[in-house]
Amino acid sequence: MHIEIQRNADISITKQIYQSILDHIRSELVEEELQLPSVRELSKQLGVSLVTVVKAYQKLDQEGYITSVQGKGTFIRKTKVQESERKESTCSYDWQLSVQDYLPRSQFARFHQVPERIHLSSSMIDPGLLPNRYLEQEIHKMFSENPKVLSQYGEIQGDQALRQAMVEYLQRLDLPTSPENILVTSGSQQGIDLVARTFVGPGDVVVMEAPTYPGAIDVFRGRGATILTVPVDSDGMRIDLLQNLCDKYKPKIIYTVPTFHNPTGAVMPTKRRRQLLEIAKSTQCLVIEDDPCSEIYFDRKPPASIKSLDEDGHVIYLKGLSKILAPGCRIGILTASGSIFKRLLAAKANTDLGSPLLTQKAILPFISSKRMMDHLKKLRTALKIRRDLVLEILTQHAPEEVSWFIPKGGLNVWITLPSWIHTDHLLLEAKKEQITFLPGSACYPTEQENHHLRISFSYMKEQQLEQGVTTICHILQLAIDSKMKQDSSPYF
Numbered sequence: 001m002h003i004e005i006q007r008n009a010d011i012s013i014t015k016q017i018y019q020s021i022l023d024h025i026r027s028e029l030v031e032e033e034l035q036l037p038s039v040r041e042l043s044k045q046l047g048v049s050l051v052t053v054v055k056a057y058q059k060l061d062q063e064g065y066i067t068s069v070q071g072k073g074t075f076i077r078k079t080k081v082q083e084s085e086r087k088e089s090t091c092s093y094d095w096q097l098s099v100q101d102y103l104p105r106s107q108f109a110r111f112h113q114v115p116e117r118i119h120l121s122s123s124m125i126d127p128g129l130l131p132n133r134y135l136e137q138e139i140h141k142m143f144s145e146n147p148k149v150l151s152q153y154g155e156i157q158g159d160q161a162l163r164q165a166m167v168e169y170l171q172r173l174d175l176p177t178s179p180e181n182i183l184v185t186s187g188s189q190q191g192i193d194l195v196a197r198t199f200v201g202p203g204d205v206v207v208m209e210a211p212t213y214p215g216a217i218d219v220f221r222g223r224g225a226t227i228l229t230v231p232v233d234s235d236g237m238r239i240d241l242l243q244n245l246c247d248k249y250k251p252k253i254i255y256t257v258p259t260f261h262n263p264t265g266a267v268m269p270t271k272r273r274r275q276l277l278e279i280a281k282s283t284q285c286l287v288i289e290d291d292p293c294s295e296i297y298f299d300r301k302p303p304a305s306i307k308s309l310d311e312d313g314h315v316i317y318l319k320g321l322s323k324i325l326a327p328g329c330r331i332g333i334l335t336a337s338g339s340i341f342k343r344l345l346a347a348k349a350n351t352d353l354g355s356p357l358l359t360q361k362a363i364l365p366f367i368s369s370k371r372m373m374d375h376l377k378k379l380r381t382a383l384k385i386r387r388d389l390v391l392e393i394l395t396q397h398a399p400e401e402v403s404w405f406i407p408k409g410g411l412n413v414w415i416t417l418p419s420w421i422h423t424d425h426l427l428l429e430a431k432k433e434q435i436t437f438l439p440g441s442a443c444y445p446t447e448q449e450n451h452h453l454r455i456s457f458s459y460m461k462e463q464q465l466e467q468g469v470t471t472i473c474h475i476l477q478l479a480i481d482s483k484m485k486q487d488s489s490p491y492f
Contacts, residue, residue: 001030002102005046006203009226010249011446013048017056019446020104023221025065025076026441027106036066036074104221117434118468123262123292123411124459125323129382131366131375135326138365146361154357156349158184158333162360165368166319166333172373173294174304175317177335183345186355188292188320188332192216195253195288195316195334196223198347204252207245209237211414211443211452213262213290216255220445225252227445234405236261236268239275246283254280254287259294259302263443263454264414265407270303277306280314286340287315293323295376297409298384313337316344321363323411324379325372329359383411386457390469397473399480411458416451421479423453429475435468 003020005013024030036057037045043053057074060066068074142149157163163179170177185191192215200206202224208216210229220227228249230242236258245251256276258268268276280287289306307317313336320332336344348354366372390413394404404415417423423439430436440452455472457465 001036002100002104003042003046004102004104004202004224005048006224006226008203010228011226013046014052014055014059015446017042017046017048017053018059021056021060022065022448023104027103027218029101029103029106030076032076034076036076038073102222104224106218116431116436118464118471119436119459120455120457120465120468120472121436121438122459123323123456124327125379125383125411126459126461128461129379130324130326131371132326134371135362135366139362141365142361149358149361152357154354154360156354157345158182158355159357159360159364162364162367163333165364169367169372170319170335175308175335181335181337181341183334183336183341183348184355184360185318185332185334185348186352187322187330188290188318189215189219190351191316191318191332191334192219192255192288192290194344194347194351195286196220196225197351198343199286200225200252205249207242207251207254208445209256209261210445210447211263211440211449212255212445213257214438214442216288216290217443217445220253220255229444229446232261232264232266234266235272236266237272237276239272239279242276243279246279246285250283251285254285255290256287256306257290257292258306259291260296260407260410262290262292262410263412263438263440263452264405265410265412266405267302267408273303273306274309277309277314281312285314289315289317291318292320293410295324296380296383296411298380298387299408302409307335313340316340321367324376325366326359326363329363331355331359331363380409383458386462386465387413389462389465390455390457393466393469393473397470397477399473399477401480402473402476411456413455413457415453415455417453417476418480418483419451420483421476422450424450426453426472426475426479429479430472433471433475435471437472 001024003017005016039050039053039057043050057066061068065077066074067077160179162184163182166182167177167179196219200220200223204225205228206220206225207228207230209232228245230237230245237256258273260267287306291305294302305317307315316334316336318332318334322330322332334344387407391406401418402415404413407413424441427437427439438454441448441450455469460468
């Protein structure tokens with residue numbers, strides 16, 4: 001297990017050690033019951049004091065992630081799951097533990113595709129709401145007209161016709177651009193990774209919202225960035241706190257999801273978007289504007305993107321098409337300008353020499369047609385029904401100590417519980433009922449807040465959605481009742 005220490009960072013070394021081990025545990029990058037280095041060994045390995053390591057281990061022990069056995073050592077604590085869920089191994093891979101890796105965190109993948117019957121943990125859309133039949137017809141048509149498409153490489157920057165279609169698509173979102181400034185990516189996740197591997201190195205400061213999209217945290221932690229966070233309120237990132245942070249530190253990148261923020265659902269108003277852009281200009285930093293689903297609005301169209309206000313090339317805009325159209329195609333776009341774009345294009349070439357031509361050609365006819373707008377309109381209607389169902393169930397069944405943010409669009413509901421409830425523990429109870437959700441701990445880059453959870457209402461049909469959310473409310477009520485019973489018990 002590789003632990004990287006940044007001695008000039010504003011975060012204490014004790015906290016860096018604690019966070020690194022915790023990320024490895026939560027990402028399942030280390031096996032349960034693995035023996036950790038002794039305090040003396042780790043302090044020598046990292047070149048830090050014994051006290052520093054002791055404090056990190058003590059915090060992990062207090063929170064139930066590790067356990068110390070006198071005379072034997074310190075071990076990763078065994079998770080309380082049914083033994084039947086554990087995979088039996090027919091051979092030993094223990095030797096692999098000696099192979100050093102440099103992957104500090106990969107939490108999001110754990111919750112993206114899981115076997116539970118009621119899947120509420122990742123922001124995917126019910127396949128029944130996507131234009132599968134039409135795309136199937138277009139793929140057959142494409143093969144009949146161009147049978148050699150499988151034997152052709154596409155352009156590294158992306159298919160010219162698709163980039164032109166995306167120009168027109170983005171114009172409908174009030175974002176003017178040109179085909180020359182668009183890069184086709186394998187989903188928006190690759191866009192985040194391209195920016196990180198191009199512009200972020202060990203110790204570079206990246207500012208993120210807290211909470212935020214877990215997949216972005218994983219990428220920036222993987223680059224060794226020093227991540228600083230700004231809280232989110234009902235209008236998105238707190239710009240007043242961002243200003244103070246940027247006055248003290250010089251960030252390389254500000255990462256934001258300003259429209260239907262993931263995970264809270266907040267929408268940043270135009271005034272804050274302008275203020276954020278002004279801060280980026282004054283500090284000469286880049287802004288990554290991640291826009292996964294601004295098309296999925298339930299009341300009114302959200303404000304224009306930050307990129308549409310950008311005249312000096314500070315903003316790198318990412319738009320994913322996978323969720324709303326064809327997850328199997330893994331198509332996204334990145335738009336930037338100037339030398340920033342040229343360097344990102346070079347990074348794309350080094351990564352994969354261009355996204356698959358077949359998937360780009362597959363979605364092109366749909367993107368270019370009126371069917372796309374009709375599809376989005378129907379999708380908004382269907383998802384609003386599911387959001388309203390979740391809100392109704394929460395209103396009827398959630399304990400009074402529980403609150404939630406009402407999203408005006410997007411795919412998720414962010415739920416806040418009493419501060420003493422740890423949603424990682426609740427998830428274990430939910431899994432016994434074959435239900436999953438995203439625990440809030442996965443959404444915090446640094447300071448952990450464990451009393452939130454995210455429910456995605458977009459994937460399950462209404463009957464399963466109702467059953468899943470009702471069961472989660474029941475589990476919450478049991479946890480609260482148990483706590484109240486303990487608090488009211490007399491001391492003996």
